[in-house]
Amino acid sequence: MNPSYNSSLLDNAVEQLSKLPGIGGKTALRLALYLLREEENVAVGIGESLIEMRRKIRYCKKCHNISENEVCELCSNPRRDPATVCVVESVKDVLTIEATRQFSGLYHVLGGVISPLDGISPSDLEIDSLVERVKNEDIKEVILALNPTIEGDTTNFYIFRRLAETGVKVSILARGISIGNELEFTDELTLGRSIINRVPFGN
Amino acid sequence: MNPSYNSSLLDNAVEQLSKLPGIGGKTALRLALYLLREEENVAVGIGESLIEMRRKIRYCKKCHNISENEVCELCSNPRRDPATVCVVESVKDVLTIEATRQFSGLYHVLGGVISPLDGISPSDLEIDSLVERVKNEDIKEVILALNPTIEGDTTNFYIFRRLAETGVKVSILARGISIGNELEFTDELTLGRSIINRVPFGN
Numbered sequence: 542m543n544p545s546y547n548s549s550l551l552d553n554a555v556e557q558l559s560k561l562p563g564i565g566g567k568t569a570l571r572l573a574l575y576l577l578r579e580e581e582n583v584a585v586g587i588g589e590s591l592i593e594m595r596r597k598i599r600y601c602k603k604c605h606n607i608s609e610n611e612v613c614e615l616c617s618n619p620r621r622d623p624a625t626v627c628v629v630e631s632v633k634d635v636l637t638i639e640a641t642r643q644f645s646g647l648y649h650v651l652g653g654v655i656s657p658l659d660g661i662s663p664s665d666l667e668i669d670s671l672v673e674r675v676k677n678e679d680i681k682e683v684i685l686a687l688n689p690t691i692e693g694d695t696t697n698f699y700i701f702r703r704l705a706e707t708g709v710k711v712s713i714l715a716r717g718i719s720i721g722n723e724l725e726f727t728d729e730l731t732l733g734r735s736i737i738n739r740v741p742f743g744n
Numbered sequence: 745m746n747p748s749y750n751s752s753l754l755d756n757a758v759e760q761l762s763k764l765p766g767i768g769g770k771t772a773l774r775l776a777l778y779l780l781r782e783e784e785n786v787a788v789g790i791g792e793s794l795i796e797m798r799r800k801i802r803y804c805k806k807c808h809n810i811s812e813n814e815v816c817e818l819c820s821n822p823r824r825d826p827a828t829v830c831v832v833e834s835v836k837d838v839l840t841i842e843a844t845r846q847f848s849g850l851y852h853v854l855g856g857v858i859s860p861l862d863g864i865s866p867s868d869l870e871i872d873s874l875v876e877r878v879k880n881e882d883i884k885e886v887i888l889a890l891n892p893t894i895e896g897d898t899t900n901f902y903i904f905r906r907l908a909e910t911g912v913k914v915s916i917l918a919r920g921i922s923i924g925n926e927l928e929f930t931d932e933l934t935l936g937r938s939i940i941n942r943v944p945f946g947n
Contacts, residue, residue, distance in 0.1 A: 547817045548810050550797040557793040561775050572764050574836055576798055584798035588791035590760040594753040595787035607751050614750045633777055
């Protein structure tokens, strides 16, 4: 209720923590009091790691993923296949795909999807730079891995058209029923698509 | 799954944020990526406020509440009544009672309650210092405001005995049905006590 905790230092820490998404005043107070009880190096460690991360992380000039150098670790890794580029919406999607350990190519982070309602047009995204990469690098295949939403599909189609002149192979993530899910709980649209796009058994 | 996000700066921030209670790896990653998207001053503001709070906050030498100086703002406020001292378990309880705006005396923060199972004996708590305060200051009443648990009641009784020789008036928070609750949902122990401790109507 009362925003003042009789200490401007605590007030300030609570106010700052409340800026994080999903963390309200009560949680912020709980976290701040926890840090006061713990050793000093816990609070200092968290604080310094956030400041250092925000100040030092840059974006890779090739793929626009987060990076500590001009070109990120993925783009500069000689063991990754530079002929395959996976197009994703955000930095988080890179981490998600990396966690599958099924992709050994490079990425291209768009920074969002085309969304007229949110005022995001193709020029706000890293689409021109993707076309440039395809033209200038030895890229054989572009895999579209945007979220399966209306905006994602619009962006897929826009990128597909932009890349048509380059003759590069463009593919898209398979859509269908989730492994381990029951048919009963699969949405009709996905189930319908998975019937249309059925594949031969046993390959 | 994969703890490495291809950036040691991000890895470190996620690891540090995960040390906070109730924040796991996924939430920590979400918070870190949020901070990367926001302006630099958001992450820096949070980081600096945590470090500054932890380094600068002291504990009041009188009441053991958090403080920025040797004696806290409450103890040094001439408008608070120094003759009434409210004994609480933790710093958070001070905030909770202050939020009611029904108490204008001073506090004494024990730092816990007697709990043999957790290895907490009276000497681990600020009980000696409470007895000293009652002996040396002009305190008329000590209000016991510990949590209504077995440990809280044990501690209440221990403090009551320790203070007996000083002749100070010792009172305890009223226990009974919660305002706005339905009788049906009140636990039997509380309801039973509230019948025994009923008060005259209309005062």
